[in-house]
Amino acid sequence: MSLYLNRLRVQELRQFRQPFELQDIEPGLNIFAGPNEAGKSTLVRAIRAAFFERYRSKMVEDLRPRGDAGALPAVEIDFTLDGQPGRLQKSFLGTRARCSLSLGGQTWDGADAEDHLAALIGFQYASKGASKTEHWGIPGLLWVEQGSGQELAEAASHARKHIHTALQERISQDSAGALAATGGDELLARFELQRNELLTSAGKPRGAYQEAIARAEELQQRLAEVTGRIASYQQQVDQLARLRAQHLQDEQDRPWEPLREQLAAARQTEQALAQAARQLADAGAGLQQMQGRRELLLQQIQSHERLQQRLASGQQEAALAADGVQQAGPAAALAQRHADEARAAADHARKTLALARQEATRTMLQAQQQSATQTRDRQQRTLQAALASQEALDSLQAQAAAHTLGEAQLKELRQLERGWQDLLLQRKAVSTRLSFKLLDGQALVLQGEPGTDERLQGEGERLLGEPVRLQLPGLGELSITPGGQDLAGLAAQCEAARVRLAQRLQALGLVDVAQAEARFGQQQALLIHLQHARQALQQVAPQGIAPLRDGLAQAEGLMQSSQEALAQLPPAPPQPAPELAAAERAQDAADQFDRQARALLAEAQQAQAIAQAEHQSRARALELLQEELRDPQQQARHEQAQQQLGELAQELRLQAALVEALTRQREQARPDIVQQDIARLGRSIAQLELAHGQRHTEIQVLDHALQQAGAAGLDEQRQTADGELARARQRLSELQRRAAALDLLCGKLQSRRQAALAQLRAPLQRHLERYLKLLFAQGRVTVGEGLTPDVLVRPAAGGGEDAGVFASLSFGAREQLGVISRFAYADLLREAGRPTLLILDDALVHSDAGRLGLMKRVVFDAAQRHQVLLFTCHPEGWRDMGVLVRAVGLASS
Secondary structure, X not given: OOEEEEEEEEEOEOOEOOOEEEOOOOOOEEEEEXXXXXXXXXXXXXXXXXXXXXXXXXXXHHHOOOOXXXXXXXEEEEXXXXXXXXXXXXXXXXXXXXXXXXXXXXXXXXXXXXXXXXXXXXXXXXXXXXXXHHHOHHHHHHEEOOOOOOOOHHHXXXXXXXXXXXXXXXXXXXXXXXXXXXXXXXXXXXXXXXHHOOEOOOOOEOHHHHHHHHHHHHHHHHHHHHHHHHHHHHHXXXXXXXXXXXXXXXXXXXXXXXXXXXXXXXXXXXXXXXXHHHHHHHHHXXXXXXXXXXXXXXXXXXXXXHHHHHHHHHHHHHHHHHHHHHHHHHHHXXXXXXXXXXXXXXXXXXXXXXXXXXXHHHHHHHHHHHHHHHHHHHHHHHHHHHHHHHHHHHHHHHHHHHOOXXXXXXXXXXXXXXXXXXXXXXXHHHOEEEEEEOOOOOEEEEEOOOOOOEEEEOEEEEEEOOOEEEEEOOOEEEEEOOOOOOHHHHHHHHXXXXXXXXXXXXXXXXXXXXXXXXXXXXXXXXXXXXXXXXXXXXXXXXXXXXXXXXXXXXXXXXXXXXXXHHHHOOOOOOOOOOXXXXXXXXXXXXXXXXXXXXXXXXXXXXXXXXHHHHHHHHHHHHHHHHHHHOOHHHHHHHHHHHHHHHHHHXXXXXXXXXXXXXXXXXXXXXXXXHHHHHHHHHHHHHHHHHHHHHHHHHHHHHHHHHHHHHOOOXXXXXXXXXXXXHHHHHHHHXXXXXXXXXXXXXXXXXXXXXXXXXXXXXXXXXXXXXXHHHHOOOOEEEEOOOOOEEEEEEEOXXXXXXXXXXXXXXXXXXXXXXXXXXXXXXXXXXXXXXXXXXXXXXXXXXXXXXXXXXXXXXXXXXXXXXXXXXXXXXXXXXXXXXOOEEEOOHHHO
16 A cells, blocks of 8 residues: 655745645655754644644644734545545635545545544644644654654654554464564463462562562561560569569668668768878979079079170171271262262263154154155146046936837837838738839829829829728729628727837837937947946955045145144254264163162161161160269179079979978878779769669569560460461462462563564564665664564674664764664555555654765665655755755745
8 A cells, every 4th residue: 555645835824824736746755955943844734733633732832933822724645545535635624624525436534533643643642732742653663753753762662563564464373473463462462461469580489479578578577576576574573583583682781781881981081182282382482482583583693694795796796886987988979979970961861862862753754745745746637637537427427318128118219110110011911912014105093082182193003091092094993892800800909009119208208219219229329338437446446436536635634734833843963963863762761871870879878877776776785884884783683693503503402302202201191092982982882772673673673564564465466376377378379379370471472572573573683774775885773572673783894793782873873773773664555565654754864975865865865665755954965866956935926
């Protein structure tokens, strides 16, 4: 069964607001090209909407042109199905939405038309909402949307039922084939569903099976818990007896009392050690005070000695400062003399530079004035030439305006004259020809309309287009009435043509067509002269006359400004001024020397001031030291400090001996061990008393717990748990057997199904490899369970083979293999008598030049058996396919 589209018409659909048609679509390869947003994908969307969308669907608002809420998208498709012509008409949205299908002399309308078409082509409609990929079946597999050529698995899964049906028609209908068919898949799926309710994919329990296991484990745990509680009850009875015996023994022995007596003795020892520590602290404080007094006395003695040392050092520093003052004076005077000389040289260089700049300015202004004069003269000559060219151009334009006659007007005059001449020729051809040859002296009178009498003499002929009378002297007259066509009407047409020609000539101010021809020739010559004049003006004044005038004005202004600037300069010096660059270099050198001299002067003056200040400071410090050492009180304090230091030495030795004896006594008593004994005995007493109290509390708690457990009926609970556990284990055994049986059955069925699928995949494998050899001469591909390419095997660059999973291939390779697979599906469906139509919307755009050349062979080969509609925005890449690349877009509608 073959399906071919013959014509596609859209209206008010996206950018196609006006009707647009694709006519004469060929049964084989059809290539439609256009730039981006020209409407290629819109036409593909229109085909999909016509087939896949319900005409009453409200989910097709995207078909309306943007900004036109009142538009009613419509699609009309003429097609041929199995040799029978058909037409599908659909309009969407609004109250006029409708669907009509005519095929083989029959007509269907509305939903009946849609359902009948879906059954013929192999797809289905959505129960509600917009149509989706899972509804598109075979067309969804063979119609490749833009950018989805590499996405094959989902489309193949939605068309799997139809592909299985086609494959089964190629093999015998045995049980294995039934298992591979959709019905077999449903049977296997039903058993797998039942198995999956009990087992996971890895064979682990789940669902009711898992719940039965959990229930048995729960009851087992509950039974263990009750048994444990019974065992715990027995243990608690024994523990209560032990606790009561220990509590009674503690009440009799009271082991904490001896520890209390030891703790009291340790605390008395601690108090004695504290008293000794206070004595040691007092002795140590006294020793520190004595040491402090000794340090103060030593500092006083050392201070007097440092004063004497500073006096000697101050005398040396004062002498050095006096030498520095004597040396700084001459150095400052020399620096002042050098600074004055540098200042004078800098002033002279500055005056010389000013003179050099003045003369350089004079030279620049004179050159500027000379250049401006030359520019003014050149601008004047150019302006005069441009004005002359403009005058000539204006004269030629005036002449051309006086001889204006367009080529269309001349052509019209020629046509009018030719029409008039043709009518004259027709009139002559059908008029009665009167030939006469009269003897000398004889004459005849030819009478027509009043006032048109003509005397005929000699030899000649006349064309008679109207009735006339011929006077025969002495004989009478002859009446001649021309026959043939309607000469009167022909004469009227001829006269009307002459009048139209005369009126048109008069309107143009012409006498005849020859004058028009002459005027047109003159006009053409003037146009050539005009072009030459414009070129001449363009050469003289490419920017126009106004810029020339502006340039002349600028040159004159520059001349005047240069002259005024020269007049303001002082007179030139009698001697030539130095060059400006040399004067600037001399000025820079003089300025640098002046700055260096001033810096040296400042340093010398600063050094002199520092030396004087240092001398004054040293002299004042020396004077103060001498006064301080001559002070009588200072001498008395020094002698008293030496006497007190000698007396304090004996007291220090006695106090140090006392501190040493008290320290040795404290170390022998080990106060840290006494503190440890107090802490140890205190914690021991607290622990014994706490354990005695906790044991009493545990006895009360255990006694209460045993009373409650004795009333809980633990034996009865254990018997109940035993019964429930037995029933749960029986249920678990049943589910185990069912799960094992279903797992075994699904494994057997799956094994048979794999064998059947291998048999079903063979035809598809054959078609795939047929196309693949055109792309990869030594390549091969395996088909997976989903009837899609699984692994592509090709020779490796270094030898051996390179096997790549379809999903791991590059984007371009997946797209190429996806297109090849769709062609293989189409061949398979065609062999099974199913309708096929291939649509490629901007496919193979990710292929390089080499791969694209090979894929063109694939496309051309597929088009020998199927209709292929290829939409592309690269027409230059498809001009070698042997078919006309047709333009698509608004401009072509």
